[in-house]
Amino acid sequence: MSVTIKDVAKAANVSVATVSRVLNKHSNVSEEAYERVTKVMEQLGYSPNHLGRDLRKSETKRILAITASAEQSFYSEVLRGMEEAAFAQGYDVLFAATRDDPKHEMHLLNMLFSHSVDGAVLLGAKQDAATISKLAENHNIALCLERMEGCNVLTVTIDNVKAGKDAVSYLIGKGHRRIGLISTETRSQSSVDREKGYRLALEEHGIPYDEELVYLGSYETESGTTGCKYLLGLDDPPTAIFAISDMIAIGAMNYAISKGVNIGKDVIFFGFDNIAYSHIFVPHLSTVEQPCYAQGKLVIEKLIENMKSGIPDKSIYMLPHSLVLRESTGD
Numbered sequence: 001m002s003v004t005i006k007d008v009a010k011a012a013n014v015s016v017a018t019v020s021r022v023l024n025k026h027s028n029v030s031e032e033a034y035e036r037v038t039k040v041m042e043q044l045g046y047s048p049n050h051l052g053r054d055l056r057k058s059e060t061k062r063i064l065a066i067t068a069s070a071e072q073s074f075y076s077e078v079l080r081g082m083e084e085a086a087f088a089q090g091y092d093v094l095f096a097a098t099r100d101d102p103k104h105e106m107h108l109l110n111m112l113f114s115h116s117v118d119g120a121v122l123l124g125a126k127q128d129a130a131t132i133s134k135l136a137e138n139h140n141i142a143l144c145l146e147r148m149e150g151c152n153v154l155t156v157t158i159d160n161v162k163a164g165k166d167a168v169s170y171l172i173g174k175g176h177r178r179i180g181l182i183s184t185e186t187r188s189q190s191s192v193d194r195e196k197g198y199r200l201a202l203e204e205h206g207i208p209y210d211e212e213l214v215y216l217g218s219y220e221t222e223s224g225t226t227g228c229k230y231l232l233g234l235d236d237p238p239t240a241i242f243a244i245s246d247m248i249a250i251g252a253m254n255y256a257i258s259k260g261v262n263i264g265k266d267v268i269f270f271g272f273d274n275i276a277y278s279h280i281f282v283p284h285l286s287t288v289e290q291p292c293y294a295q296g297k298l299v300i301e302k303l304i305e306n307m308k309s310g311i312p313d314k315s316i317y318m319l320p321h322s323l324v325l326r327e328s329t330g331d
Helices: 005-012 016-021 031-045 050-057 076-088 102-113 129-135 160-173 190-204 221-232 246-258 292-308
Strands: 062-067 091-097 117-123 141-144 154-158 179-184 214-217 238-243 267-271 286-289 318-319 322-324
Touching: 005 016, 005 031, 016 031, 062 076, 062 102, 062 160, 062 292, 076 091, 076 292, 102 117, 102 221, 117 292, 141 292, 154 160, 154 292, 160 179, 160 190, 160 238, 160 267, 160 286, 160 322, 179 190, 179 221, 179 246, 179 318, 214 221, 221 238, 238 246, 246 267, 292 318
Parallel strands: 062 091, 062 117, 117 141, 141 154, 154 318, 179 214, 179 238, 238 267, 267 286
Antiparallel strands: 286 322
């Protein structure tokens, strides 16, 4: 059986309270008692139950990061930023994926409710805005990457509307007026915002919105393939295609290549996220780069500030994006 705090107290001939004060490094312990207790702990091989002690103190120095999937490669940079910012302040980050299941997300959030973690960051929340806002009234919660319309909670993201608009405006600037859009049936806020940016760019340049040029599928590469097949099969196909994610764009380019399309000349493509595959795939994909590391770092810094503040910050922080131009747009 493992050695308990009571065993240490008995062997050192002190009270359990004295052992507890030694463990918690309180100053009101005599030097003689401190030395005796620490010597007994070493002799008995006593290992403090940090989890139990942390729960009693309502502080675990742990933050839970919840994503919808573990397969999105750009999460790795976000998590690196989170982990480094957390470690710098004595915290650890625990990572878990929901597999797009709202019930599983709520199950994971039970770690927050039971004080097994001090805070939680949602990277693509599955609950609705009202639920997240309500939970944030009593718990340290933040959103990262994906904002939620009407959600009153600390959020770190980019301006996806402007990013989508900038990408499509670039395509228009290269002389293209029939521009296809491949987006998703899943109405995540980033998808909606990037679509809005697409429409705003067309409007700003006097190009009518044509619903025929829009294909909605999934985030999978195969959806990009299907979407490109649909768009290039139109009687008047687009000469440029904007996809709301790089994986979708790569699937689209795969189909175009299989049909002998000269990418960068016959049809140009623009993606979103600047994942590793975007500059591995040939031709290299032009894309929107969001500062993943910086978003992860900032959300942890702001969340820890909230943990220590009596007035939590529930602002939306939008970090700058950039356009990365490569062969798929003829650059």
